Amino acid sequence: MEWTRGPTIGRGSSATVSAAISHGTGEAFAVKSAELSKSGLLQREQRILSSLDSPRVVGYVGFDITEENNRQMYNLFMEYVDGGTLADEIRRHGGRMEEPAVAFYTGQIVKGLEYIHSIGVAHCDIKARNILIGGGGAKIADFGCAKRVSGGVDDLAAAGIGGTPMFMAPEVAVGEEQGCAADIWAVGCSAIEMATGGSPWPVVGDPVSLLYRIGFSGESPEVPDFLSGEGKDFLSKCLRRDPKERWTAKELLKHPFLAESDSIQKQLPDFNSTSPTSVLLDHGVWNSLEEPETQKTRQNSPEKRVEQLASSSPVPDWRWDENWITVRRHN
Template structure:
């Protein structure tokens, strides 16, 4: 590591502040200047997030963390994560500015499934997957303008931590993207799949699922006591609606995995493989 300079604030949250920074370093005896995103916080939870980033190093569809630095700033310990900078903002901002085409929704969903598949294979549950935590990078795929990468692992859990607070009924992430089992304390990989289904609806319609729910308590009741799923819009294609049904299966043990969903016809339209023919009764 070398010197860095904070240029501006990119975002703020309960788990820290993210800055755009200019990093000056020396590599192979040559000076190098990079634009990176710096997440800084005095919270000890940043050490856990650092561990998660280390486990996810090299994963496709995941924002990468390049450096970690702990410093004393104004008399307090400051934990700093230096990550890839996303020059095009977040998926949340994109959804607010334009209605995505059907092809874009498929391509972006496939990118997210790639990231989730790698994450889940390594025993990581994101626990707060939503459009604002998905960042946009220049695309290598000529089918779309952006490459999507999952970010912000402040609430993520490893398999050992997943069900540490069972029993109390409450939201353990952003309410509109939480699954019925998660509000009862079960935070395993099926939660991220439910959240993905909510994101697909939002990408397809421009509207949040549960948009007609007035209070978070009302939503909590629907999830915890009635096991309700978001309404799947009628105007979506047959394949998209079937894909969403797999994401919203009430029993988390029966809910499809990211790897299974990559083989669904909704995704196979743009990314065909030589896998066996899909049976919708499965």
């Protein structure tokens, strides 16, 4: 596939996420890239993401290896979701969300977890920055820490412990285990993050002190007093220190706190699209067959389609510049 790489829209410790567009189809997508020699984690993420298929999980598009600036790059192609992250959504709500919005997004995260847990995958890094928001709601993204937790021998099972300390469950903080129950703890922490606009734990000086507190203090994150009784009870089911006592995602979906969550979607911001295809189609990129040939050619060029996408999607801001690089599959 021939495609064009755009500006960086995200950056991690081992990979960079860029906007991209396909020359052949005109579809926008996101590409997560790392140097081939350092791409072991990204290749592991590709193997997991390619096995998933759920509306509550960011879509897998494909992968390739390219030659760029005399370096071989491993590229993981993913669905482009145009509303930014859940952390961005919290800011759009003024720094904290009202309880109905917390319930709505929490419910969608739990639906995604119920699916991936059912096929033996734990995400291991649930937090607002790893949840993408589009017109259809929330999608779990960034499977860089994910691993297989059941069924047969798999090289993914040796992934070890990873994630973000502030959202780690007690059993993870002490290095004992990291499985599906740890994702449920992180759901509780993320709901607090949405409701308060702050971290689930008081800020401490260093990660070691934080992990010690999570693992050995016997405490759980403080549940906000202003939540309803149902909201508090829901969080109590997520934030039990014993992982065996935490509710599963399947059980949480039946909790009253989430029972009516889908009904409030119409009250939330309506983003223009939910997929790479509709980003372009909904804004009429090919909506006129009456134009002169020269105009149609420019309209259908990758550069013009990117300009259309940039002008129609306020988050993230895809300002057009001269830094786009055309790349081709490396054989």
